[in-house]
Amino acid sequence: MNRHNFEIIESHFSFGGTLQFLRFNSKTLGVKTNFGLYLPPQAQDGHKVPVIYALAGLTSNYENFLVKANALRFAAKWGIALVAPDTSPRDTNIKEENESSDLGTGAGFYLDATAEPWAHHYKMASFVGHELPKILEENFPLDPALCGIMGHSMGGMGALGFALRQPEKWKSVSAFAPICLPSRTEWGQKVTAAYFGGNKQEWQHYDPCLLLKAGHSHPCKILVDQGLNDEFLTILQPEALEETARQVNQPLTLRRHQNYDHSYWFVQSFIEEHIAHHASILTAL
Amino acid sequence: MNRHNFEIIESHFSFGGTLQFLRFNSKTLGVKTNFGLYLPPQAQDGHKVPVIYALAGLTSNYENFLVKANALRFAAKWGIALVAPDTSPRDTNIKEENESSDLGTGAGFYLDATAEPWAHHYKMASFVGHELPKILEENFPLDPALCGIMGHSMGGMGALGFALRQPEKWKSVSAFAPICLPSRTEWGQKVTAAYFGGNKQEWQHYDPCLLLKAGHSHPCKILVDQGLNDEFLTILQPEALEETARQVNQPLTLRRHQNYDHSYWFVQSFIEEHIAHHASILTAL
Numbered sequence: 339m340n341r342h343n344f345e346i347i348e349s350h351f352s353f354g355g356t357l358q359f360l361r362f363n364s365k366t367l368g369v370k371t372n373f374g375l376y377l378p379p380q381a382q383d384g385h386k387v388p389v390i391y392a393l394a395g396l397t398s399n400y401e402n403f404l405v406k407a408n409a410l411r412f413a414a415k416w417g418i419a420l421v422a423p424d425t426s427p428r429d430t431n432i433k434e435e436n437e438s439s440d441l442g443t444g445a446g447f448y449l450d451a452t453a454e455p456w457a458h459h460y461k462m463a464s465f466v467g468h469e470l471p472k473i474l475e476e477n478f479p480l481d482p483a484l485c486g487i488m489g490h491s492m493g494g495m496g497a498l499g500f501a502l503r504q505p506e507k508w509k510s511v512s513a514f515a516p517i518c519l520p521s522r523t524e525w526g527q528k529v530t531a532a533y534f535g536g537n538k539q540e541w542q543h544y545d546p547c548l549l550l551k552a553g554h555s556h557p558c559k560i561l562v563d564q565g566l567n568d569e570f571l572t573i574l575q576p577e578a579l580e581e582t583a584r585q586v587n588q589p590l591t592l593r594r595h596q597n598y599d600h601s602y603w604f605v606q607s608f609i610e611e612h613i614a615h616h617a618s619i620l621t622a623l
Numbered sequence: 624m625n626r627h628n629f630e631i632i633e634s635h636f637s638f639g640g641t642l643q644f645l646r647f648n649s650k651t652l653g654v655k656t657n658f659g660l661y662l663p664p665q666a667q668d669g670h671k672v673p674v675i676y677a678l679a680g681l682t683s684n685y686e687n688f689l690v691k692a693n694a695l696r697f698a699a700k701w702g703i704a705l706v707a708p709d710t711s712p713r714d715t716n717i718k719e720e721n722e723s724s725d726l727g728t729g730a731g732f733y734l735d736a737t738a739e740p741w742a743h744h745y746k747m748a749s750f751v752g753h754e755l756p757k758i759l760e761e762n763f764p765l766d767p768a769l770c771g772i773m774g775h776s777m778g779g780m781g782a783l784g785f786a787l788r789q790p791e792k793w794k795s796v797s798a799f800a801p802i803c804l805p806s807r808t809e810w811g812q813k814v815t816a817a818y819f820g821g822n823k824q825e826w827q828h829y830d831p832c833l834l835l836k837a838g839h840s841h842p843c844k845i846l847v848d849q850g851l852n853d854e855f856l857t858i859l860q861p862e863a864l865e866e867t868a869r870q871v872n873q874p875l876t877l878r879r880h881q882n883y884d885h886s887y888w889f890v891q892s893f894i895e896e897h898i899a900h901h902a903s904i905l906t907a908l
Contacts, residue, residue: 350884350886350888350889351850351852351882351883351884351888351889351892352883352888352889352891352892353891353892354892357888405690405691406690408693408696408891410888410891411693411891411895565636567636597636598636598637599635599636601635603635603636603637603642603695604635604636604637606637606638606693606695606696607636607637607638607639610696
């Protein structure tokens, strides 16, 4: 694939760099998919820059993080690109695709489904973990050796999962209000029944706590922020992540914040420190 | 009206302060109307703070500025509240209300209509200039003597108009890509025919260039930012504002920016400097 295969949905100059929403035909997903890409001023002459992938939560798409997290200012400051993939394939013609907000469209859970009718398209683990970075690194000035990953809620779960499975690819990781033990949630049960055809074992590849218990780890400290007025707090189970990380000696900073809820009004309040966390690792490599 | 008359649409903690979207019955507009209010940490104990009113552009509502301009970070830093009104009355039952994007809903132009069927509801000049600040100052810790006003596009025109008509109320003013000479645009002709019943003279109360020519002025320097890749550049006519300000000795800083377009990706790139501009005036009073 070359650059001409990207359809430009929108293109804007911002903070001296370029924000684009692009569309291309993903072989992995078997459909066209959209993503957002911010290239900071430091990349405008083709100079390869570090990049942070930002994964959004349930019901979001490729726009939410870039519109609502207020991250461009700090990406521009640090000279880091941002990539925001969609949260699922769309328009796959799977009959159940749009029946609920926590399964199908907007709810890919950043995993590879193993059961039909989902398995043919719902391959977000392979898409975000392999196809998307490969295609972007071939077409844009992104340094393949300097990738970080962050996410919010379902995307926080995704970011932790990718970083623990592929620590050699994702050099830095952080999350806002991640689903820490998804296999034990109602969302997880629904995912198990649909995407995994009832096979709970598949969660060992994606559940951050299960990954840690199975011996996966990340060499750098994981940064997690969690609001204490989060309407999903009991489902997210940050204490499970904290306890598991402690047991396996995974470096983790989990910060709890009074009054903050689950929204991007919370995310934007701490995004500066997340970008700085990634920058401190990526720009030191 | 007291605080209990506000219906809370949303409430979020952000940057140590509180962002609320509220709804109340406006006597001026004759309908219920929504607005956004950000109270910075410095106001949390009831301490009265300065406030900036932010007026959005065509097709926007009370959410766009607060979601997209990335302003809360700097409002919190400077201890300044933000108020984002809607851009028009809504659900007035005027038959033509939703027929186009540049008249009626989302297109109040921050003026008082004089011709029916609009005159009964379309009173955004009186609403933003009088009713809204009065009600907010009675119910929230906002200093009535420390108000600034800013806006984008149609809202930039509105901000300049309010500041020139009521310089004693609006102590500081700035605009992003304002419509500088609206009476001479196609938008303005449509407004004249509908809201003013064909009477062009009404524009003297709202058109920034006409206000300046009629002797209105503002004691503080006006800050305006304009992108040079703005798709509406020829309609916005920043050069008319610059020339008129020069003729009447109105202090104005008009900055032109290569590559930036009309979107909030432009606005957010310079919002820090706009909030600082207002803060430098409001916190010195």
